[in-house]
Amino acid sequence: MFAEIITIGDEILIGQIIDTNSAFIAQELNKIGVSVYQISSVQDDREHILQAIKEAESRSDVIIVTGGLGPTKDDITKHTLCEYFGDTLVENKAVLLHIEEIFKKFISTPISDMNRKQAWVLSRAEVLHNEYGTAPGMWIHRNGKVVVSLPGVPFEMKNLITSGVIPKIIAEFKRPFIVHKTIITYGMGESAIAEILDPVEVELPAEVKLAYLPSLGSVRLRLTGKGPDKQRLINLIEVEANKIKVLLKDYIFGEDGGEPLEVIVANLLTRLKMTLGTAESFTGGRIAQKITSIPGASVYFKGSVVCYATQVKIEVLKVPQALVEQYSVVSAQVAKAMAMNLKELLKTDFAIATTGNAGPTKGDSDAEVGTVFIAIATPKEVVVEKFLMGSQRDRVVQKSVNKAFELLQKEISKL
Template sequence: MYAEIITIGDEILIGQIIDSNSAFMGKELSKIGVDVCRITSIKDEKEDILNALQEASSRADIVLITGGLGPTKDDITKHTLCEYFNDTLVLNKEVLVHVKELFAKYISAPISEVNKQQALVPSTATVLMNQYGTAPGMWLEKNNKVFISMPGVPYEMKGLMKDEVLPRIQKRFKRPYIIHKTILTHGMGESSIAEKIEDWENDLPQFIKLAYLPSLGRVRLRLSAKGTDEKLLLDTINSNVISLDAIIGDVIVGYEEDQTIEKGIGKLLVKKNKTLSVAESCTGGMIAHSFTINEGASAYFNGGVVTYATQSKVDILGVDADLIKTYTVTSTEVAEAMSLKVKEKLKTDYAIATTGNAGPTRGDGDVEVGTVFIAIATPEGVFSEKHVFSNLRERTIGKTVNKSLELLYNELLK
């Protein structure tokens, strides 16, 4: 059972927006046993759309299309679908009522003729009601292949996928089971992990595949199994995860289906009845964000400060100006002082502090680009580490965030 995704719109091709729709659809389709065999982005032009539909139908059982369904003249997907299916547009009264209700409830201006055209759909299409917008989804079939067209607005597409598309696919097609288990590791590189688990990997059953997904000091190991016996797949994956833990358990921090390292830290802090604060310079608030994006963070995360400029470390945190003058702003001494000061000011048990030079110039600290100091203040004291990560700014910042979390996580496990 294969699906192909087609995203329509110049805004994707020129990099104006990131195609998050395909990632969401691929993940949700995999959950119900549908393999995505290809993702294609094309211009909002008739010939491109027609060619993409024809090619996709030769490879896939299901073709999902997003974009090009707006009320303006540059949105031509519906008209092109009519040409592909040798069909005509007709007015769907249910959609028209829905559009009028949305305008009456949320928009002060009267509904225009252009917006009424959202209710035009191919005559042979099954309309998928869009509860979050005016453009309906459409389900069409040709030569035993299913074509599903949805708006490109992410929250509208997601609503249609969950409410209409996925349930219909499950009812329409018999599918295999596809099981994924993703193991999260920290602090060991991809090649080192591969070397340690080589024998384990070689012993995996043929129906289980292993993928390495490295990213800035983190490596995700994804086990994927496909077959008709769900219990066999689950039992085999789980038994292999247990044997993997015996080999690299010291760097495993969780499982993507269950928790990230940030959530793991949160659970440990709650269990210990402890709290956390952060003082960030080069990471610019990204560590704080990694906690506050998770619900329930207020139970253990008191807050943080971004003291990016040198003087702000003195004025806001109270770091001794002479300390900075003596050791420079990017130093072990200043990082540790930052962590102790924010721990004191926000009355927490633990604190993380970062200071460094992410580049591209040396800045106030006059240290090598990519040099970072990370400090962890604990109820017993403070410690810090120096790292030289990269001469690429984004990479240095990302690795600093991940290393900071790793250091705190390991400290909490003691």
Template sequence: MQATIITIGDEILIGQIVDTNSAWMSHELNKIGVNVYEIISISDDRDHILSAFAKAKQQSDIVLVTGGLGPTKDDITKKTICEFFDDHLELNQEVLDHVTRLFKEYVKAPMVDMNKDQALVPSRAQVISNQYGTAPGMWIEDEETIFVSMPGVPFEMKALMSDGVIPKILNIGELPFIHHRTILTAGQGESTIATRLEQWENNLPAHIKLAYLPSLGTVRLRLSSRGMDKDFILRTVDDQIKQLYVLINDVIVGESNDESLVHAVVHLLKEKSKTVATAESCTGGKIASLITEIPGASKVFMGSTVTYATQSKVDMLGVDPAIIEKYSVVSEQVALEMASKARIKFKSDYAVATTGNAGPTQGDSDAPVGTVYIGIATPEKAYALRFMMGNHRERVVQKTINKALELLQKELIGQ
């Protein structure tokens, strides 16, 4: 089964909001064996909507539409759907009762005619109840294509997809099994890894595809396969993964279809019952933020200081000002002190520290833009390493974050 995803809204096209709906829907569809052929974002314009619908109908079995279902005049999706299917709007009593209940229980303002109009749906549509909002989902079957229209509010759309749309898709017929395995690597670039894997990649079975997904300092290797024989797919992909580990075990830092390097680090900390703290300067607390975004991180993360200014390294961490004076705030010695002091301050097993010049100016140090020192403190030792991360501020920061996590991960694996 092939799908097209259409998101409607001028706010997406002018960059006012980011379209996260499509990514989430693609992921969920992939899990049940539906191939997403195309994702497009279009304006709240009748002609644009009609054109997109016509194209999607020709190329897909199911078309998923989000947005344009609000009560205001600029939301024209329902009327345009009726025009496309030569249909008309009619009052759906079930939806009206739902809207009335929502206003009675949760909305202090009185319900006006504009709100009642949410209960007007195309006569051909099967209504999918929206438990979190007033705009219902609508399922319309037209010849060989299914159109599903949902509100653009992410939490409303996700509930409609999970509770209504996906179960209906699964009832249509047997879908192929889609399987992904993703290996996370760090420390070597995409081209280097590709060279090491060239012979293995050339000998991959035809039903297994390899994708390189590089980021700053990390590369994910995704093996994908699809077909009707689930056991065969699982077995053959697993065989290739085992070969992959033999070939590049020195750069593999974890395995997950969805997770990142920070997930691998937190998993290792939990597995080994160890804790970590951070002392950040040039990364501005971003390492701590990434760690604390992960559920359960409170068991392994002890705390952080963002000592961005030079004096704060002295006041908050206790770095010796004489060391800063002698070696500069961007130096191996200061990074080492920051990590060691953070480990003591937070009573953690490990600590990570960053200090550097992300640019565009040199700040309190004469170190060239892009110079970064990362300090690591463990139960047995402490050290700091120098890196040159380029001259683009955002890239310098992100590469520093990834390298710091990579160093911590290697220390944890070595335990």
């Protein structure tokens, strides 16, 4: 069974707002075994809307349209749907009463005729009650297929999807089961993982697919099963997941629905009753920000020194100036000194230190843009690794943040 999602609004096409509605709808449809065939964004234009719905109806069983249901003249979705289905608009008394109640309770300005027009719906549509707004949803049947029109306001749309649309799809359509399992890896690139997993992919059952979802420093491996027997899909995916785990071993850090790496680190430190501090140069406090965004971080996180300037490294962290002059501020030696001295300064069990050149210029060092050193001070030693993170500043920083947590997790796990 297939569905399509159409979002209407010039504000999406000019980049004024981000289309989060489609992502939410797709996730909710996927949960009940409905595959999304296509997502489209179209202008507030009659011809464009008509063409988009016509094409979607030729391919899919359910078409969900959001947007263009407001009281202003540029909201033309209802009139366009009337033209498409050869229908007329009629006033719905229940919707009108709801609109009047909203104005009475929450809106200080008088209700206008333009607002009352939102109670007009297609005569053959089943009205979906919009608890939080004035524009109702509409469920329109034709030739065994359904077109659903919803307001574009996200919190109104979400409530209509979960309370109205999803239950109706479940009741009216026979759907296959879709089962996902996502394995999270760190420290190995997509192509390297694909090469290792080639024997697994070659022998995947027909009902199961494997997708690679790379991000900075991490690759998610999503196994998807689709078919009429849910338990069979669960069993098949579990078998394939175990094969992947055997092949990738230490590169696996969890599963989706589980915890991100910084939370895994937080749990380890809490369980061991150990503490952490960070000394950050080019990462500018982003490691500390990820840590402190986790509730209860004060149990294990003592603090951070954002030593962006070389002089701060020397004066606050007591990195010897001679060391900087001999090896450069972007060096393994300086990273090691930063971690050791931060650990001593804050009296922690572990410390992370970062120094590098994120670009676009070389700054106080002659190191090439993208050169990064990350040091982890442990109760026993200081481990330093060098990385070449590319030339795009934001990517260099974010990849380094992820890598720092990866290195810290490995060192904690050695205890």
